[in-house]
Amino acid sequence: MVKRYLKSAGKQLGSKIGKQLGKKVGQKLIRQAENLNLQKRHRMGVTGFSRAGKTVLITQMTHSLLRVDEPLPEGVSRHPLSGLDLFDAGLLKPARLKEDQLARRSQFDFFRHRDSLMGQGRWPEPTRDLTWLELEIKRPQKPQALQQLVSADNLQLEIMDYPGEWLADLALPEQSFRQWSESAWELAQQPHRRKLSEPFCQLISEAAEQQQVSDALERKLADAWKDYLTAARAEGYVLNQPSRVLVPGQMQNYAMLGFFPVPDHLQLPKLQNSMARLFDAYKQEIESYLGRHFRHLDSQIILVDLLTALEQGEAALNELQQAMQAALRFFRYGNQKGMFQWLNRKIGRVVFAATKADQLVLSERIRLEKLLGALLNEIDPGNDVRARADVRYRAIAALETTRSLVDDHGQEYLLGRETDGRQQPYYSGRVPEALPIDWQTLPEQLQLKRWSPPVRIANVNQLLPAYQLGRVLNDLLKDDLS
Incomplete structure (x- = not known):
């Protein structure tokens, strides 16, 4: 009954404002009313320059959501989705991967990327065009009968990926x-x-x-x-x-x-x-x-390969700042509430994520997060983005390739698989936590190493470790999953 009433109201309202907003808007109102109690849609944009780790992030995020109930492998103590409220409460059910049967959009090749990481033990190929991936996530039932009538059963999560070079x-x-x-x-x-x-x-x-x-x-x-x-x-x-x-x-x-x-x-x-x-x-x-796709997002994660920029020096970091500032002016930000927010979509939640944090020991990851916050102050000095959207910043490792351990002297070190297959203790350097950076002493302090994905895994359904992936998903999806 409630559903029929809302559908009727949608038709009437669509008819009244149709002359001003056009038939398209009226049809959207009708479709929204028809979808009530069926699904809620959320479009997430994964943004980041080349080699920032977008493909790995989307692959690991998708794999973890599809295999929520998979037991943790030996040696892994933390679920990759730890930090996501719905998962921590034991209410998250395995998601379902939806395929575009009509091939209206180029699809993110999840299975190929997953097999590359897990079955072949190598990093996936970079993205070559704009692609989409859609997941259906079961939302928890509301305790009140009336809330159940007007609450969507599922969240349709659409994830957009594209070549990082295009940001420039x-x-x-x-x-x-x-x-x-x-x-x-x-x-x-x-x-x-x-x-x-x-x-x-x-x-x-x-x-x-x-x-x-x-x-x-x-x-x-x-x-x-x-x-x-x-x-x-x-x-x-x-x-x-x-x-x-x-x-x-x-x-x-x-x-x-x-x-x-x-x-x-x-x-x-x-x-x-x-x-x-x-x-x-x-x-x-x-x-x-690009505008047709970029300007219809609900949330955005901006991957920042800050460690590589620090390695390359001051000029590389300056270019990264300039390019990010220009890109942020292109996107539409704004916290919107109410039933008409989907008519003029704006990005309401943003996570800036310093990637590849597994190149650092745990204590240095905290410093990396602080440095990212300082960089955000430089990129958004007038708080333009932060005033219009809910902005968080985190240090993450979508796929954690190392373990942070402590030696007999109380010093932290990393253990991971090097490119030649060897495993030996490695002491990562210190990260500056504020700007400006002393570029003369940084090369002596910051010692980074490139790590390989885990060796070939027989069971491709096995979960892989991540650092703060669940928290990032919670930052972006908490409202729509509750």
């Missing part, structure tokens, strides 16, 4: 081609990039001297710019635009990817106009394609 492009819509050309050229001249960009800069400078650019030379310049971006990515730098040159996805062989900077001082107006047309077409593609 989210700054482009707010720039003109001339603005971007100047900033991209200036960045290419920075000491940490100058050698990488030298072939492109020399080629376009020679073209400026001749005051003419043939079609063949234009293609050579586009290739030289691509080579420069590829080399910069290999060094761990993230401000590489256009990023689709590196990971084109469905834009493979698109002509609009062939633009490169032509600053005013080169005095090549014809080439500048040609590149500006490609740049503007590319901006429209970003806003229509």
